[in-house]
Amino acid sequence: MDFSIPAEIQTMRDTILDFVKTRIEPKEAAWFRYDEEEYPKCAEDHPEVVALQAEVKALGLWAGHLPREAGGLGLSVMHYGLLNEILGRSYFAPRIFGSNAPDSGNAEILWHFGTEDQKERFFWPLQRGEVRSFFSMTEPDVSGADPTYLETAAELDGDEWVINGCKWYSSNANGAGFGIVMAKTDPDAPVHTRYSQIMVDAGTPGLKLVRPIPVMGHTTGGGHWEIEYNDVRVPASYLLGPRGSGFAIAQTRLGPGRIHHCMRWLGQAERAFELMCAYSTQRHAFGGPLAEKQTVQTWIAESAAEIQAARLMTLHAAWKIDQLGAKEARIDISLIKFSVAKMLMDVLDRAIQVHGGLGVSDDTPLAFMWRQGRAARIYDGPDEVHKMVVARQILKEQSKKLAARS
Numbered sequence: 001m002d003f004s005i006p007a008e009i010q011t012m013r014d015t016i017l018d019f020v021k022t023r024i025e026p027k028e029a030a031w032f033r034y035d036e037e038e039y040p041k042c043a044e045d046h047p048e049v050v051a052l053q054a055e056v057k058a059l060g061l062w063a064g065h066l067p068r069e070a071g072g073l074g075l076s077v078m079h080y081g082l083l084n085e086i087l088g089r090s091y092f093a094p095r096i097f098g099s100n101a102p103d104s105g106n107a108e109i110l111w112h113f114g115t116e117d118q119k120e121r122f123f124w125p126l127q128r129g130e131v132r133s134f135f136s137m138t139e140p141d142v143s144g145a146d147p148t149y150l151e152t153a154a155e156l157d158g159d160e161w162v163i164n165g166c167k168w169y170s171s172n173a174n175g176a177g178f179g180i181v182m183a184k185t186d187p188d189a190p191v192h193t194r195y196s197q198i199m200v201d202a203g204t205p206g207l208k209l210v211r212p213i214p215v216m217g218h219t220t221g222g223g224h225w226e227i228e229y230n231d232v233r234v235p236a237s238y239l240l241g242p243r244g245s246g247f248a249i250a251q252t253r254l255g256p257g258r259i260h261h262c263m264r265w266l267g268q269a270e271r272a273f274e275l276m277c278a279y280s281t282q283r284h285a286f287g288g289p290l291a292e293k294q295t296v297q298t299w300i301a302e303s304a305a306e307i308q309a310a311r312l313m314t315l316h317a318a319w320k321i322d323q324l325g326a327k328e329a330r331i332d333i334s335l336i337k338f339s340v341a342k343m344l345m346d347v348l349d350r351a352i353q354v355h356g357g358l359g360v361s362d363d364t365p366l367a368f369m370w371r372q373g374r375a376a377r378i379y380d381g382p383d384e385v386h387k388m389v390v391a392r393q394i395l396k397e398q399s400k401k402l403a404a405r406s
């Protein structure tokens with residue numbers, strides 16, 4: 001594995017870092033206030049955010065996750081991961097660079113599985129940043145970690161799907177143009193072919209945005225929504241991919257998607273680390289700067305080691321996807337999903353502690369990052385599920401070895 005960063009990627013990283021530090025980070029607090037003061041207007045659609053999107057397009061750095069023919073940068077998973085490490089520093093950067101979740105994952109599956117008509121209607125407006133979207137899978141009444149329990153159903157009635165059910169945590173639904181819903185279309189089929197993904201236009205009769213779920217006491221940006229589907233009728237042609245392929249399509253978005261997430265969490269951890277180091281040299285207590293206390297030095301050293309370890313693990317998983325495909329890298333992806341999320345929480349916790357009362361206030365980005373980061377241990381598969389996947393595979397290989405020896 002080659003650890004060097006190609007010159008072209010390094011130039012992009014330098015440009016993005018400068019843009020994020022000078023054009024985005026100083027504005028974050030004001031954009032968040034817009035959300036709170038002007039709700040249901042959404043910080044993601046703040047006029048300054050939209051204006052910066054045009055600048056990013058002019059820089060040729062728009063929608064980096066997509067292939068070139070889909071208007072993206074056509075990068076490998078590893079190289080795009082290296083850009084995500086920088087984008088991850090700010091909540092707003094992915095939106096401004098055209099690769100915000102869940103739009104990025106929705107765009108990927110629409111590109112891979114959509115018909116020409118679906119691309120025209122859903123993909124291209126999303127790719128251009130003209131609309132936002134949501135992904136509606138998790139339900140309040142059944143386990144999201146084991147999606148074979150999902151109850152929302154879609155029945156074909158003539159040339160329309162009729163969708164009924166209740167979802168929650170549909171991120172970004174506020175102000176979105178459309179969503180992609182996971183619904184049971186074939187209840188009698190084998191469990192992994194029971195579900196399909198279906199597009200739904202915002203404003204379709206029967207689609208009710210019930211409430212944004214306050215996460216750790218806050219509703220941010222597009223929000224995480226509880227949504228009711230009451231006899232929601234959409235054209236039969238809104239089915240994405242073959243009928244019954246809902247889980248297979250979901251898997252396509254989750255492999256590389258987890259690399260993107262982990263690299264963004266690294267960006268968050270690196271920003272928290274910088275804040276911790278800077279503050280520890282400025283703040284004095286008991287006769288000298290905090291940076292001279294051994295406990296604080298230990299936190300700095302441990303954080304540096306954990307960030308480095310998480311970074312190498314994630315780049316290795318990205319490299320493996322590029323070499324062998326996401327299926328072969330399944331265990332590596334699970335390993336980084338839970339360990340990078342933990343690293344993020346540990347580094348953030350230390351950074352907050354070094355800042356004392358300031359750390360838990362909203363006067364630094366740390367408290368926001370902590371609220372956001374805590375959910376990383378739950379979405380895209382809770383820690384425990386990824387650990388189960390890893391342990392089962394290791395034990396399987398172990399018993400094969402033992403059987404071979406005996």
Ligand SMILES: Cc1cc2nc3c(=O)[nH]c(=O)nc-3n(C[C@H](O)[C@H](O)[C@H](O)COP(=O)(O)OP(=O)(O)OC[C@H]3O[C@@H](n4cnc5c(N)ncnc54)[C@H](O)[C@@H]3O)c2cc1C
Nearest residue numbers: 135136137138143144145169170171375378379380382384
């Ligand atoms: C901020 C945020 C954004 C989200 N965005 C979206 C979105 O855009 N679209 C969407 O559809 N969903 C979204 N989700 C939902 C997310 O995907 C689910 O919360 C997740 O899949 C877990 O499902 P659950 O909440 O139903 O937990 P459950 O499945 O009920 O699990 C609860 C807990 O049980 C434990 N557990 C589960 N299985 C095992 C096991 N095998 N062994 C040991 N312990 C276990 C875990 O600790 C787990 O946290 C989001 C969630 C959050 C927090």
